[in-house]
Amino acid sequence: MMQWLAMGGYWMYVWPSYLLTFLVLVLNVGFAQRSAQRARQEALRRTQSAAAQQGRS
Amino acid sequence: MDWTWFHRFGSPPHFYRIAGTLIPWFAWLAALCGLAGLIGGLGLAPPDYQQGDGYRIIYVHVPAAVLSTMAYAAMATAAGVGLIWRMNVAHAVAASCAAIGASFTFLALVTGSLWGRPMWGTYWEWDPRLTSELVMLFLYLGYMGLRGAIDDTARADRASAVLALVGVINLPIIHYSVDWWNSLHQGHTLLKFAKPSMPPSMLVPLLLLMLGFVLYFAAIVLVRARGEVLRRERNARWIAELLGAPS
Numbered sequence: 099m100m101q102w103l104a105m106g107g108y109w110m111y112v113w114p115s116y117l118l119t120f121l122v123l124v125l126n127v128g129f130a131q132r133s134a135q136r137a138r139q140e141a142l143r144r145t146q147s148a149a150a151q152q153g154r155s
Numbered sequence: 156m157d158w159t160w161f162h163r164f165g166s167p168p169h170f171y172r173i174a175g176t177l178i179p180w181f182a183w184l185a186a187l188c189g190l191a192g193l194i195g196g197l198g199l200a201p202p203d204y205q206q207g208d209g210y211r212i213i214y215v216h217v218p219a220a221v222l223s224t225m226a227y228a229a230m231a232t233a234a235g236v237g238l239i240w241r242m243n244v245a246h247a248v249a250a251s252c253a254a255i256g257a258s259f260t261f262l263a264l265v266t267g268s269l270w271g272r273p274m275w276g277t278y279w280e281w282d283p284r285l286t287s288e289l290v291m292l293f294l295y296l297g298y299m300g301l302r303g304a305i306d307d308t309a310r311a312d313r314a315s316a317v318l319a320l321v322g323v324i325n326l327p328i329i330h331y332s333v334d335w336w337n338s339l340h341q342g343h344t345l346l347k348f349a350k351p352s353m354p355p356s357m358l359v360p361l362l363l364l365m366l367g368f369v370l371y372f373a374a375i376v377l378v379r380a381r382g383e384v385l386r387r388e389r390n391a392r393w394i395a396e397l398l399g400a401p402s
Contacts, residue, residue, distance in 0.1 A: 105208040105209070105211065106202060106207035106208035106209065107207070107208075107209075108207065108209035108273055111209060111212060111269045111270065111272060111273050112208065112209065112211050112212055114269055115215050115216065115266040115269045115270070116215055118266065119215040119262060119266065122219075122258050122259065122261075122262045123371065125258070126254075126255055126375050127375065130375045130379045130382075133378075133379055134379065134381055134382035135382075136382070137381075137382030137383070137385040137386045138385060138398065140385070140386065141385040141386070141388070141394050141398060142398045144389070144394075145395040149395065
């Protein structure tokens with residue numbers, strides 16, 4: 099296990115690469131979901147206010 | 156040839172629905188390919204005869220680099236379709252590609268730098284391959300900056316689409332840079348069908364991870380594009396129906 103973690107002495111280059119890749123993958127999911135969530139909320143507000151206006155007129 | 160599918164795809168409600176169905180498939184397949192590729196790449200593949208275990212950076216560097224160029228090609232294609240057929244959904248897809256592509260270009264540059272330090276003795280060199288990849292990062296950032304600077308969505312779509320299409324010239328430069336110039340970067344490993352430069356135990360995990368990254372990209376782009384489509388639709392009835400609001 100330790101031998102595997104040491105990556106033949108290249109651990110300080112290999113593991114940061116994998117860690118950063120993991121971060122980029124996770125952050126992309128998070129940002130995309132947040133952006134889609136916000137768009138849904140805005141759309142909901144828009145359609146509701148449009149419906150309310152129709153109700154008044 | 157029947158082109159109805161193309162026009163149907165341009166219809167926002169249709170796109171929204173199809174994308175919603177496709178996202179979980181892409182996401183699960185991406186996770187599966189990624190996991191299998193990781194087990195193969197970090198566990199089963201033997202060390203390289205020259206680079207020892209240091210070469211294992213390839214399993215994140217190459218998929219990231221391939222995806223960075225593929226995302227650009229996808230962005231430019233979508234932008235071109237949007238420009239020619241005035242298809243709003245295509246512009247939404249193009250706009251969704253940029254941030255993801257930029258993040259993977261950054262990832263390719265940093266992992267390449269971490270690989271270059273032990274193997275070449277330097278984190279950075281103004282080498283044709285490295286420089287053209289850096290130019291692509293600036294193209295992505297320029298595209299995003301241009302979109303952010305124009306308030307009117309339709310104008311932002313057109314202007315950024317032209318920028319994306321002009322930047323396509325950089326793609327063959329990135330790809331062929333290792334052939335055209337005397338580059339520090341190693342030559343093609345994969346696109347040599349006659350005789351790949353890797354044994355299957357190294358190659359299969361790499362191909363799995365590349366496939367995983369591409370599927371991941373497809374899922375994330377569609378998540379973002381669905382949001383973009385909603386933002387562009389002003390008070391459309393289908394949104395009201397979709398979100399369950401009284402219409």
